[in-house]
Amino acid sequence: MRNIRLSWIFLALVLAAILISIPGQPGQAQENPPRPIDEISDNEVNAIAKQLYCPVCENIPLDVCPTQACAEWRELIRLRISEGWSADRIKEYFAQQYGERVLAAPPARGLNWLVYIIPPLIILAGAYVLYRAFKSWKTSTPQTTEGTLSAEPALDQDEYASRLEEELKKLES
Protein backbone atom coordinates (compact mmCIF):
# COMPACT_ATOMS: atom_id res chain seq x y z
CA MET A 1 0.00 0.00 0.00
CA ARG A 2 2.80 2.33 1.02
CA ASN A 3 4.70 1.42 -2.15
CA ILE A 4 1.71 2.34 -4.28
CA ARG A 5 1.49 5.72 -2.54
CA LEU A 6 5.20 6.28 -3.14
CA SER A 7 4.77 5.39 -6.79
CA TRP A 8 2.05 8.01 -7.13
CA ILE A 9 4.25 10.62 -5.47
CA PHE A 10 7.06 9.68 -7.85
CA LEU A 11 4.75 9.92 -10.84
CA ALA A 12 3.51 13.33 -9.69
CA LEU A 13 7.10 14.54 -9.31
CA VAL A 14 7.96 13.32 -12.81
CA LEU A 15 4.97 15.13 -14.29
CA ALA A 16 5.84 18.28 -12.38
CA ALA A 17 9.43 18.12 -13.63
CA ILE A 18 8.20 17.67 -17.20
CA LEU A 19 5.84 20.61 -16.94
CA ILE A 20 8.52 22.80 -15.41
CA SER A 21 11.08 21.83 -18.04
CA ILE A 22 8.82 22.66 -21.02
CA PRO A 23 10.11 25.87 -22.51
CA GLY A 24 7.57 28.60 -22.93
CA GLN A 25 5.91 28.47 -26.30
CA PRO A 26 6.60 31.60 -28.29
CA GLY A 27 3.45 33.57 -28.48
CA GLN A 28 2.79 36.30 -30.98
CA ALA A 29 6.19 37.77 -31.70
CA GLN A 30 6.41 41.37 -30.56
CA GLU A 31 7.43 43.42 -33.57
CA ASN A 32 9.51 46.54 -33.18
CA PRO A 33 9.47 49.77 -35.17
CA PRO A 34 11.93 49.78 -38.11
CA ARG A 35 15.24 51.58 -37.53
CA PRO A 36 18.14 52.61 -39.77
CA ILE A 37 20.56 49.70 -40.13
CA ASP A 38 23.49 51.86 -38.94
CA GLU A 39 21.81 52.21 -35.55
CA ILE A 40 21.83 48.46 -34.91
CA SER A 41 24.76 47.70 -32.60
CA ASP A 42 26.86 44.55 -32.63
CA ASN A 43 25.58 43.80 -29.13
CA GLU A 44 22.01 43.73 -30.37
CA VAL A 45 23.00 41.43 -33.22
CA ASN A 46 25.05 39.15 -30.97
CA ALA A 47 22.25 38.91 -28.39
CA ILE A 48 20.28 37.03 -31.03
CA ALA A 49 23.27 35.40 -32.74
CA LYS A 50 24.33 33.65 -29.54
CA GLN A 51 20.99 31.87 -29.48
CA LEU A 52 21.79 30.40 -32.88
CA TYR A 53 24.47 28.05 -34.16
CA CYS A 54 26.46 28.19 -37.37
CA PRO A 55 24.62 25.97 -39.90
CA VAL A 56 27.86 24.96 -41.59
CA CYS A 57 30.46 24.61 -38.81
CA GLU A 58 29.96 22.12 -35.99
CA ASN A 59 28.85 23.40 -32.58
CA ILE A 60 29.95 27.02 -32.94
CA PRO A 61 27.55 29.71 -31.75
CA LEU A 62 26.85 32.27 -34.45
CA ASP A 63 28.05 35.24 -32.37
CA VAL A 64 31.62 33.89 -32.13
CA CYS A 65 31.87 32.04 -35.44
CA PRO A 66 34.75 33.52 -37.48
CA THR A 67 33.79 32.34 -40.99
CA GLN A 68 32.62 34.50 -43.88
CA ALA A 69 29.29 32.66 -43.95
CA CYS A 70 28.65 33.45 -40.27
CA ALA A 71 29.53 37.11 -40.84
CA GLU A 72 26.88 37.14 -43.59
CA TRP A 73 24.31 35.57 -41.26
CA ARG A 74 25.06 38.15 -38.56
CA GLU A 75 24.53 40.86 -41.16
CA LEU A 76 21.23 39.24 -42.03
CA ILE A 77 20.23 39.42 -38.36
CA ARG A 78 21.18 43.11 -38.37
CA LEU A 79 19.03 43.65 -41.46
CA ARG A 80 16.04 41.89 -39.91
CA ILE A 81 16.36 43.88 -36.67
CA SER A 82 16.41 47.09 -38.70
CA GLU A 83 13.22 45.93 -40.42
CA GLY A 84 11.59 45.63 -37.00
CA TRP A 85 11.63 41.84 -36.68
CA SER A 86 11.52 40.45 -33.14
CA ALA A 87 14.15 38.02 -31.82
CA ASP A 88 11.63 35.14 -31.93
CA ARG A 89 10.73 35.87 -35.52
CA ILE A 90 14.39 36.00 -36.55
CA LYS A 91 15.07 32.66 -34.85
CA GLU A 92 12.02 31.15 -36.50
CA TYR A 93 13.24 32.43 -39.87
CA PHE A 94 16.68 30.88 -39.34
CA ALA A 95 15.13 27.56 -38.31
CA GLN A 96 12.97 27.58 -41.42
CA GLN A 97 15.86 28.46 -43.70
CA TYR A 98 18.63 26.30 -42.25
CA GLY A 99 16.83 23.68 -40.17
CA GLU A 100 16.13 23.41 -36.47
CA ARG A 101 19.69 22.35 -35.76
CA VAL A 102 20.70 26.04 -35.82
CA LEU A 103 18.65 26.72 -32.70
CA ALA A 104 20.53 26.63 -29.40
CA ALA A 105 17.36 25.38 -27.66
CA PRO A 106 15.43 22.97 -29.89
CA PRO A 107 11.65 23.46 -29.93
CA ALA A 108 9.75 21.00 -27.75
CA ARG A 109 8.08 18.89 -30.42
CA GLY A 110 8.60 15.49 -32.00
CA LEU A 111 11.68 13.64 -30.81
CA ASN A 112 13.03 16.91 -29.35
CA TRP A 113 10.77 16.19 -26.39
CA LEU A 114 13.29 13.61 -25.27
CA VAL A 115 15.84 16.37 -24.66
CA TYR A 116 13.52 17.98 -22.15
CA ILE A 117 12.01 14.86 -20.60
CA ILE A 118 14.92 12.47 -20.17
CA PRO A 119 17.33 14.53 -17.97
CA PRO A 120 14.77 15.42 -15.26
CA LEU A 121 13.39 11.90 -15.49
CA ILE A 122 16.82 10.39 -14.89
CA ILE A 123 17.46 12.74 -11.97
CA LEU A 124 14.12 11.86 -10.37
CA ALA A 125 14.62 8.15 -11.01
CA GLY A 126 18.06 8.40 -9.40
CA ALA A 127 16.60 10.20 -6.39
CA TYR A 128 13.92 7.53 -6.08
CA VAL A 129 16.47 4.71 -6.29
CA LEU A 130 18.58 6.39 -3.61
CA TYR A 131 15.51 6.86 -1.41
CA ARG A 132 14.62 3.17 -1.78
CA ALA A 133 18.19 2.12 -1.10
CA PHE A 134 18.48 4.25 2.06
CA LYS A 135 15.13 2.99 3.25
CA SER A 136 16.06 -0.65 2.75
CA TRP A 137 19.40 -0.17 4.54
CA LYS A 138 17.61 1.44 7.47
CA THR A 139 15.07 -1.36 7.85
CA SER A 140 17.45 -4.23 7.18
CA THR A 141 20.02 -3.28 9.88
CA PRO A 142 17.99 -4.31 13.04
CA GLN A 143 16.81 -7.53 11.38
CA THR A 144 20.41 -8.56 10.76
CA THR A 145 21.25 -8.07 14.45
CA GLU A 146 18.30 -10.18 15.50
CA GLY A 147 19.23 -12.80 12.97
CA THR A 148 22.67 -13.20 14.52
CA LEU A 149 21.20 -13.79 17.95
CA SER A 150 18.69 -16.39 16.99
CA ALA A 151 17.94 -18.49 13.97
CA GLU A 152 14.28 -18.77 15.05
CA PRO A 153 11.69 -16.81 13.11
CA ALA A 154 10.72 -13.44 14.53
CA LEU A 155 7.14 -14.60 15.11
CA ASP A 156 8.18 -17.36 17.55
CA GLN A 157 10.54 -15.02 19.31
CA ASP A 158 7.75 -12.53 19.86
CA GLU A 159 5.48 -15.21 21.30
CA TYR A 160 8.24 -16.28 23.61
CA ALA A 161 8.84 -12.69 24.69
CA SER A 162 5.19 -12.09 25.38
CA ARG A 163 4.93 -15.27 27.41
CA LEU A 164 8.02 -14.25 29.34
CA GLU A 165 6.50 -10.87 30.04
CA GLU A 166 3.30 -12.50 31.26
CA GLU A 167 5.24 -14.81 33.59
CA LEU A 168 7.22 -11.91 34.99
CA LYS A 169 4.03 -9.98 35.62
CA LYS A 170 2.57 -12.97 37.43
CA LEU A 171 5.68 -13.23 39.55
CA GLU A 172 5.59 -9.56 40.41
CA SER A 173 1.94 -9.71 41.41
Next chain:
Amino acid sequence: MTSENLTTNEELIQPKTRPQWGRIFVWGALAVLLAIVGLALLRNQQGPVQIGKPAPDFSLTTFEGEPISLESLSGKVVLLNFWASWCKPCEQEAADLEEAWRFYKPRGDVAFVGIDWTDTEPNAMEYLAKFDITYPNGPDLGTRISQAYRTTGVPETYIIDKQGNLRYIKISPFLSIQEIYNIIDPLLTNP
Protein backbone atom coordinates in the same frame (compact mmCIF):
# COMPACT_ATOMS: atom_id res chain seq x y z
CA MET B 1 4.03 -4.19 19.36
CA THR B 2 3.36 -7.89 18.86
CA SER B 3 0.53 -7.40 16.42
CA GLU B 4 2.67 -4.95 14.44
CA ASN B 5 5.43 -7.51 14.15
CA LEU B 6 2.95 -10.13 13.09
CA THR B 7 1.70 -7.93 10.27
CA THR B 8 5.25 -7.27 9.13
CA ASN B 9 6.05 -10.93 9.13
CA GLU B 10 2.91 -11.76 7.19
CA GLU B 11 3.90 -9.22 4.59
CA LEU B 12 7.35 -10.78 4.38
CA ILE B 13 6.01 -14.28 4.02
CA GLN B 14 3.50 -13.40 1.27
CA PRO B 15 5.05 -13.88 -2.18
CA LYS B 16 5.04 -10.88 -4.57
CA THR B 17 2.67 -11.79 -7.35
CA ARG B 18 1.85 -8.45 -9.00
CA PRO B 19 4.04 -7.39 -11.94
CA GLN B 20 6.67 -4.74 -11.25
CA TRP B 21 5.38 -2.06 -13.57
CA GLY B 22 8.05 0.42 -12.54
CA ARG B 23 10.85 -1.88 -13.68
CA ILE B 24 9.03 -2.83 -16.87
CA PHE B 25 8.53 0.86 -17.67
CA VAL B 26 12.16 1.79 -16.99
CA TRP B 27 13.56 -1.08 -19.08
CA GLY B 28 11.07 -0.40 -21.86
CA ALA B 29 11.95 3.30 -21.93
CA LEU B 30 15.65 2.46 -21.96
CA ALA B 31 15.17 0.06 -24.87
CA VAL B 32 13.23 2.69 -26.85
CA LEU B 33 15.89 5.32 -26.14
CA LEU B 34 18.69 3.00 -27.26
CA ALA B 35 16.76 2.15 -30.43
CA ILE B 36 16.35 5.86 -31.25
CA VAL B 37 20.03 6.59 -30.62
CA GLY B 38 21.02 3.54 -32.66
CA LEU B 39 18.88 4.57 -35.61
CA ALA B 40 20.26 8.12 -35.48
CA LEU B 41 23.84 6.79 -35.45
CA LEU B 42 23.06 4.42 -38.30
CA ARG B 43 21.63 7.30 -40.33
CA ASN B 44 24.67 9.49 -39.63
CA GLN B 45 27.07 6.76 -40.66
CA GLN B 46 25.39 6.17 -44.00
CA GLY B 47 27.61 7.20 -46.85
CA PRO B 48 26.54 9.20 -49.88
CA VAL B 49 23.54 8.13 -51.93
CA GLN B 50 24.46 5.19 -54.12
CA ILE B 51 25.21 5.51 -57.81
CA GLY B 52 22.83 3.47 -59.96
CA LYS B 53 20.02 3.74 -57.39
CA PRO B 54 17.01 6.07 -57.75
CA ALA B 55 17.97 9.60 -56.77
CA PRO B 56 16.07 11.00 -53.75
CA ASP B 57 13.09 13.07 -54.82
CA PHE B 58 13.13 16.73 -53.87
CA SER B 59 11.04 19.80 -54.32
CA LEU B 60 12.09 23.40 -54.10
CA THR B 61 10.78 26.81 -54.95
CA THR B 62 13.15 28.88 -57.02
CA PHE B 63 14.11 32.44 -56.13
CA GLU B 64 11.60 33.47 -58.82
CA GLY B 65 8.85 31.49 -57.06
CA GLU B 66 8.64 28.59 -59.52
CA PRO B 67 8.17 25.13 -57.94
CA ILE B 68 10.48 22.35 -59.16
CA SER B 69 10.65 18.70 -58.20
CA LEU B 70 12.69 15.77 -59.46
CA GLU B 71 9.44 14.09 -60.46
CA SER B 72 8.56 17.03 -62.71
CA LEU B 73 11.92 16.60 -64.48
CA SER B 74 11.50 12.89 -65.27
CA GLY B 75 12.63 11.98 -68.77
CA LYS B 76 15.44 14.53 -68.59
CA VAL B 77 19.06 14.28 -67.57
CA VAL B 78 19.24 16.38 -64.40
CA LEU B 79 22.32 18.15 -63.08
CA LEU B 80 21.81 19.07 -59.45
CA ASN B 81 24.41 21.52 -58.18
CA PHE B 82 24.71 22.44 -54.49
CA TRP B 83 26.40 25.78 -53.96
CA ALA B 84 26.57 28.82 -51.68
CA SER B 85 27.54 32.43 -52.22
CA TRP B 86 30.17 32.26 -49.46
CA CYS B 87 31.80 29.22 -51.08
CA LYS B 88 34.92 30.21 -53.01
CA PRO B 89 35.38 26.87 -54.84
CA CYS B 90 31.79 27.24 -56.11
CA GLU B 91 32.90 30.33 -58.00
CA GLN B 92 35.47 28.26 -59.91
CA GLU B 93 32.79 26.20 -61.63
CA ALA B 94 29.97 28.78 -61.84
CA ALA B 95 30.88 30.06 -65.29
CA ASP B 96 31.41 26.54 -66.70
CA LEU B 97 28.06 25.35 -65.37
CA GLU B 98 26.27 28.30 -66.95
CA GLU B 99 28.03 27.77 -70.27
CA ALA B 100 27.13 24.06 -70.24
CA TRP B 101 23.51 24.94 -69.44
CA ARG B 102 23.34 27.31 -72.40
CA PHE B 103 24.79 24.54 -74.59
CA TYR B 104 22.25 21.90 -73.55
CA LYS B 105 19.17 24.10 -73.02
CA PRO B 106 17.95 24.05 -76.70
CA ARG B 107 17.80 20.22 -76.64
CA GLY B 108 15.08 20.21 -74.00
CA ASP B 109 16.12 16.90 -72.45
CA VAL B 110 18.64 18.30 -69.97
CA ALA B 111 17.78 20.24 -66.82
CA PHE B 112 20.17 22.12 -64.55
CA VAL B 113 19.02 22.97 -61.02
CA GLY B 114 21.06 25.01 -58.56
CA ILE B 115 20.43 24.40 -54.87
CA ASP B 116 21.57 27.22 -52.65
CA TRP B 117 22.75 25.66 -49.41
CA THR B 118 22.76 27.54 -46.07
CA ASP B 119 22.96 30.94 -47.66
CA THR B 120 21.33 34.33 -47.33
CA GLU B 121 19.02 35.38 -50.13
CA PRO B 122 20.55 38.81 -50.82
CA ASN B 123 24.03 37.26 -51.17
CA ALA B 124 22.68 34.40 -53.27
CA MET B 125 20.99 36.84 -55.66
CA GLU B 126 24.21 38.82 -55.90
CA TYR B 127 26.13 35.64 -56.74
CA LEU B 128 23.63 34.62 -59.44
CA ALA B 129 23.82 38.08 -60.99
CA LYS B 130 27.62 38.13 -60.82
CA PHE B 131 27.95 34.89 -62.82
CA ASP B 132 24.88 35.60 -64.94
CA ILE B 133 23.36 32.26 -64.00
CA THR B 134 20.11 31.62 -65.87
CA TYR B 135 19.20 28.03 -64.92
CA PRO B 136 16.69 27.63 -62.07
CA ASN B 137 18.09 28.12 -58.58
CA GLY B 138 16.40 27.96 -55.20
CA PRO B 139 17.20 27.76 -51.49
CA ASP B 140 17.53 24.45 -49.71
CA LEU B 141 14.95 25.31 -47.07
CA GLY B 142 15.67 23.62 -43.78
CA THR B 143 18.59 21.83 -45.54
CA ARG B 144 16.09 19.09 -46.45
CA ILE B 145 17.46 18.41 -49.95
CA SER B 146 21.10 18.30 -48.84
CA GLN B 147 20.09 15.92 -46.05
CA ALA B 148 18.24 13.70 -48.51
CA TYR B 149 21.35 13.58 -50.73
CA ARG B 150 23.59 13.35 -47.64
CA THR B 151 25.90 16.03 -48.99
CA THR B 152 29.15 16.77 -47.22
CA GLY B 153 29.50 20.42 -48.22
CA VAL B 154 29.60 22.66 -51.29
CA PRO B 155 30.16 22.52 -54.17
CA GLU B 156 28.69 19.10 -54.87
CA THR B 157 27.01 18.01 -58.09
CA TYR B 158 24.69 15.06 -58.66
CA ILE B 159 23.85 13.92 -62.18
CA ILE B 160 20.68 11.91 -62.65
CA ASP B 161 19.76 10.00 -65.79
CA LYS B 162 16.44 10.08 -67.66
CA GLN B 163 15.14 7.17 -65.61
CA GLY B 164 15.73 9.07 -62.37
CA ASN B 165 18.76 7.04 -61.31
CA LEU B 166 21.84 8.69 -59.87
CA ARG B 167 24.72 8.30 -62.32
CA TYR B 168 27.50 10.58 -61.10
CA ILE B 169 28.60 12.46 -57.99
CA LYS B 170 31.17 15.25 -58.07
CA ILE B 171 32.41 16.33 -54.66
CA SER B 172 34.51 19.33 -55.69
CA PRO B 173 34.23 21.97 -58.40
CA PHE B 174 34.30 20.96 -62.07
CA LEU B 175 37.72 21.86 -63.41
CA SER B 176 36.55 22.48 -66.98
CA ILE B 177 33.45 22.57 -69.13
CA GLN B 178 34.72 19.51 -70.96
CA GLU B 179 34.42 17.53 -67.73
CA ILE B 180 30.70 18.38 -67.64
CA TYR B 181 30.20 17.39 -71.28
CA ASN B 182 32.04 14.11 -70.69
CA ILE B 183 29.55 13.13 -68.04
CA ILE B 184 26.32 14.35 -69.62
CA ASP B 185 26.87 13.36 -73.27
CA PRO B 186 26.99 9.59 -72.72
CA LEU B 187 23.72 9.82 -70.76
CA LEU B 188 22.07 11.45 -73.75
CA THR B 189 23.35 9.05 -76.36
CA ASN B 190 23.14 5.83 -74.28
CA PRO B 191 20.33 6.32 -71.77
